Amino acid sequence: MTEIFGVPIQALFGQLLIGLINGSFYAVLSLGLAIIFGLLNIINFAHGAQYMMGAFLAWIGMTFLGVNYWWALMLSPLAVGVTGVIIERTMLRWLYRLDHLYGLLLTFGLALIVEGLFRYKFGISGESYPVPETLAGGINLGFMFLPKYRAWVVVASLVVCFVTWYVIERSKLGSYLRAGTENPQLLQAFGVNVPLMITLTYGYGVALAAFAGVLAAPIFNVNPVMGSNLIIVVFAVVVIGGMGSIMGSIVTGIGLGLIEGVVKSGMVANLLGAIFDEVPIVGSIVYPVKLLFSPEASAVTIFVIMAIVLLLRPAGLFGRER
Amino acid sequence: MKRIAMGWVALVIAGLIAPFLVYPVFVMKVLCFALFACAFNLLLGYTGLLSFGHAAFLGSAGYIAGHTIKVLGFPPELGILAGTATAAVLGYVFGSLAIRRSGIYFAMITLALAQMVFFLALQMPFTGGEDGLQGVPRGMLFGVIDLRETMNMYYFVFAVFMIGFWIIYRAVHSPFGQVLKAIRENEPRAISLGYAVDKYKLLAFVLSAALSGLAGATKTLVFQLASLTDVHWHMSGEVVLMTLLGGMGTVFGPVVGAAVVMTLQNYGAEIGEWVTVLTGAIFVVCVLAFRRGIVGELAALFPVRKP
Numbered sequence: 059m060t061e062i063f064g065v066p067i068q069a070l071f072g073q074l075l076i077g078l079i080n081g082s083f084y085a086v087l088s089l090g091l092a093i094i095f096g097l098l099n100i101i102n103f104a105h106g107a108q109y110m111m112g113a114f115l116a117w118i119g120m121t122f123l124g125v126n127y128w129w130a131l132m133l134s135p136l137a138v139g140v141t142g143v144i145i146e147r148t149m150l151r152w153l154y155r156l157d158h159l160y161g162l163l164l165t166f167g168l169a170l171i172v173e174g175l176f177r178y179k180f181g182i183s184g185e186s187y188p189v190p191e192t193l194a195g196g197i198n199l200g201f202m203f204l205p206k207y208r209a210w211v212v213v214a215s216l217v218v219c220f221v222t223w224y225v226i227e228r229s230k231l232g233s234y235l236r237a238g239t240e241n242p243q244l245l246q247a248f249g250v251n252v253p254l255m256i257t258l259t260y261g262y263g264v265a266l267a268a269f270a271g272v273l274a275a276p277i278f279n280v281n282p283v284m285g286s287n288l289i290i291v292v293f294a295v296v297v298i299g300g301m302g303s304i305m306g307s308i309v310t311g312i313g314l315g316l317i318e319g320v321v322k323s324g325m326v327a328n329l330l331g332a333i334f335d336e337v338p339i340v341g342s343i344v345y346p347v348k349l350l351f352s353p354e355a356s357a358v359t360i361f362v363i364m365a366i367v368l369l370l371r372p373a374g375l376f377g378r379e380r
Numbered sequence: 381m382k383r384i385a386m387g388w389v390a391l392v393i394a395g396l397i398a399p400f401l402v403y404p405v406f407v408m409k410v411l412c413f414a415l416f417a418c419a420f421n422l423l424l425g426y427t428g429l430l431s432f433g434h435a436a437f438l439g440s441a442g443y444i445a446g447h448t449i450k451v452l453g454f455p456p457e458l459g460i461l462a463g464t465a466t467a468a469v470l471g472y473v474f475g476s477l478a479i480r481r482s483g484i485y486f487a488m489i490t491l492a493l494a495q496m497v498f499f500l501a502l503q504m505p506f507t508g509g510e511d512g513l514q515g516v517p518r519g520m521l522f523g524v525i526d527l528r529e530t531m532n533m534y535y536f537v538f539a540v541f542m543i544g545f546w547i548i549y550r551a552v553h554s555p556f557g558q559v560l561k562a563i564r565e566n567e568p569r570a571i572s573l574g575y576a577v578d579k580y581k582l583l584a585f586v587l588s589a590a591l592s593g594l595a596g597a598t599k600t601l602v603f604q605l606a607s608l609t610d611v612h613w614h615m616s617g618e619v620v621l622m623t624l625l626g627g628m629g630t631v632f633g634p635v636v637g638a639a640v641v642m643t644l645q646n647y648g649a650e651i652g653e654w655v656t657v658l659t660g661a662i663f664v665v666c667v668l669a670f671r672r673g674i675v676g677e678l679a680a681l682f683p684v685r686k687p
């Protein structure tokens with residue numbers, strides 16, 4: 059079997075695919091966070107809980123109401139989006155004139171409430187959601203086996219990301235949104251209903267999270283804490299990319315997912331070992347770096363990258379200071 | 381000033397008689413968390429920096445104290461010092477990275493770094509993973525005081541709390557504390573007045589981390605246990621809640637907040653998952669309607685008459 063730096067090629071592509079899938083989720087979630095932050099100046103801590111709600115509503119729909127996957131993919135984000143609209147109308151709107159921190163604290167509280175309610179109702183063990191029949195099975199690409207559903211997840215996430223990017227950067231509606239990010243008072247003076255726009259933006263950002271949740275349901279175990287573990291990684295992604303640009307969030311999300319996959323395959327550690335192990339002093343200096351990028355440490359890869367980025371480019375890769 | 385003095389007297393009297401009225405181990409728990417919340421308040425209330433990763437300092441100090449006492453055979457006072465020093469070093473590293481950004485980014489960075497510590501605590505061999513470090517001996521303080529006696533342990537914890545609390549009080553009411561408040565109120569202006577703002581922020585961060593570590597190490601000694609709960613992000617959220625509920629930027633607020641939250645958890649244990657829901661609900665109510673916290677609202681009800 060062919061090997062690249064001591065990693066079997068099938069294992070490498072397997073990890074790359076997992077990385078690409080994780081990266082798609084990072085992209086969709088950080089995109090939602092970036093849109094919400096742009097207009098509301100609030101970091102939505104409840105994003106992870108809303109992602110989890112998306113997955114759970116799909117499961118509830120299937121188990122109790124017989125709603126199939128494709129309907130769930132539309133209805134679940136819609137339902138979560140409506141709850142988002144209610145939250146914005148009843149709570150978040152009172153916080154816009156205060157320090158940004160209060161928005162973070164309020165949404166943190168909401169995340170705890172949602173997580174606690176689902177844990178009370180469904181326990182911690184989780185439920186499984188079957189892959190829809192049309193997407194069951196996979197394709198043999200010769201160098202690897204590609205499950206159809208996983209390919210669909212990547213394609214669907216990318217499409218949603220690029221449609222969102224296109225609407226915001228290229229359409230009339232998007233120009234209002236960008237204007238609202240720059241100067242809401244002036245935009246309102248031109249007769250645009252800014253409060254409504256803010257409400258709908260929050261609803262859309264939240265719906266994106268739920269959409270990611272439904273996509274994730276057949277891959278991961280659907281459980282009440284699936285979102286809170288993910289959202290912390292997404293925060294690191296957002297710090298690395300900076301929230302200045304939509305395309306930046308998408309690229310950073312997918313890129314970091316792929317890097318995580320490569321690290322998990324063990325290639326980075328092998329490569330560093332191959333180059334530096336023989337060199338006398340440098341070898342021992344590189345050794346801790348090798349440990350940080352070893353497969354066992356892949357859970358912290360993104361946090362390590364975040365620390366490096368903060369040292370070199372404090373504003374993030376695509377960010378600007380504000 | 382008179383009111384602050386009254387607060388001190390009340391605190392000392394309450395601390396001295398509390399173990400005769402309430403279960404002492406519970407009071408010790410409250411004291412540890414009160415110190416933790418006060419250390420956190422130094423950063424959030426007085427410097428205006430929201431750290432969402434303070435559990436990392438509480439937890440890592442607990443692990444180091446537990447490990448040095450149990451495995452290396454340190455006496456309790458040295459074990460606690462080792463834990464505190466570790467938290468201070470960790471605070472220096474986190475602080476240097478996090479102060480490069482401000483506002484919500486600061487919160488997200490500290491949260492992410494703390495999550496890194498959580499993964500390390502889960503995977504490193506000496507922490508005992510999911511089981512934690514169990515059976516940490518309390519030992520003899522300074523070789524003479526037997527900490528296995530609950531009352532000895534209690535008054536030791538109370539002394540540690542008072543020392544930590546006094547350090548924070550002095551720091552806040554010193555020129556250093558005034559600069560911190562200036563940074564909170566108007567950072568560009570503090571910079572233009574010639575203060576090296578980043579150094580002040582970093583020093584406040586290290587001080588806050590070290591005192592959180594002191595609380596964590598002491599807590600390990602009380603419960604003879606260091607576990608993953610103390611490094612989990614829920615704990616970081618809890619300390620924010622204690623400070624917010626008690627009153628950000630007030631001297632006694634975090635103590636009150638810690639007592640209320642701990643009482644709630646202690647007596648709310650039977651409602652299970654609802655504790656999480658209730659915690660979240662308190663957050664929401666505090667942010668929407670009650671931003672000054674318990675002590676802050678009381679202070680606003682009885683304003684001090686200016687002479």
